Amino acid sequence: MSLSNESAPPTAPRPAPVQPAATRVPLAIEDWATVIIMALLALITFANVLVRYFTNASFAWTEEVSVFLMIVLAMVAGSAAVARNRHIRIEYFADAGPESRQRALARLGAALVAVLFGLMAVLSARVLWDDVQYGETSPGIGVPQWWYSMWLPILSVAIMLRAVGLMLRGGQPAEDSVALPTSPEVRAEEHAP
Template identity: 85%
Template sequence: MSQPPDSAPTPVPTPHPAADQTVPSRVPLAIEDWLTVIIMALLALITFANVLVRYFTSASFAWTEEVSVFLMIVLAMVAGSAAVARNRHIRIEYFADAGPEKRQRALARFGAAMVALLFALMAVLSARVLWDDVQYGETSPGIGVPQWWYTMWLPILSIAIMLRAIGLMRRGGRPASDSSELPTSPEVRAEEHAP
């Protein structure tokens, strides 16, 4: 029997640099995670209650559509904050995740700066809308509550996303991990994954 010629060893693919190098966040990401769970649960309960009422009475709650739309907007903003902190916001991966690690980090910092700028502008403009709602006594179209009950959350959540983007820039483009997950040394990680 003949032996096959020695072949070159197969190179082991290296993991994406941004994926394994998370940095603990000062503000726990669990805040956004729990808010997402709570808002989703509220949306499900409101929708389920409205379906039951419509099925048994041929009428519906007047407030459900207005509150559901508000909760969906808040959900998008809260999830956007978590996505920015974890460096998972929308981007063109062909450009953002290719090339050397230094280039990837520079693009991540640039993207975070643009996100921070956008949401700073959104915070200012939505604060003006909030002021108008308070000043002119605007009420919501569906149930007639003060409109500022809804609009006050837009500048607050815009500032939260802006701060998460600034945190991403300060971490050098490295995604955040929850602060409760303390980083471990390579030796400890090797012991945890040993057979």
């Protein structure tokens, strides 16, 4: 039994790939920050596992630092996702219809993301001010709480600026976006005569 293209149902033509646009601030910043944070998380967790295995005790600070690093990782990765126009959306609506509609929806989505993270930056700055004003300390290791809370407004502003950049680029993803891998069937179709 042989498989032939004659028995396969016709496929819809694939849309042309969107041409990426340049960003003013390179996405390598977010990419390298992600790599560094993931490496720190792995090292901290591995060290804690070794200490727990050999001494039956664990480092008290690892959980607090790991939670902080995971939050920073989510915010940094969110910034890169917004710049690459890969943030969460309902693709049925966002990728359907003519290109002008897709771009309008991408700009609308970017504007809403910018408003959300702008609001988040303002509100988290108020939390930061409270942490500084009242001398809050972290529950696990007793360091000043603002060491952790200062990153939320900073990273919220970064995401907001990436969203504004996406909106100004007309919904085009960033230039150094990584192409998503395709299945072997799609690759075979692309190289078919």
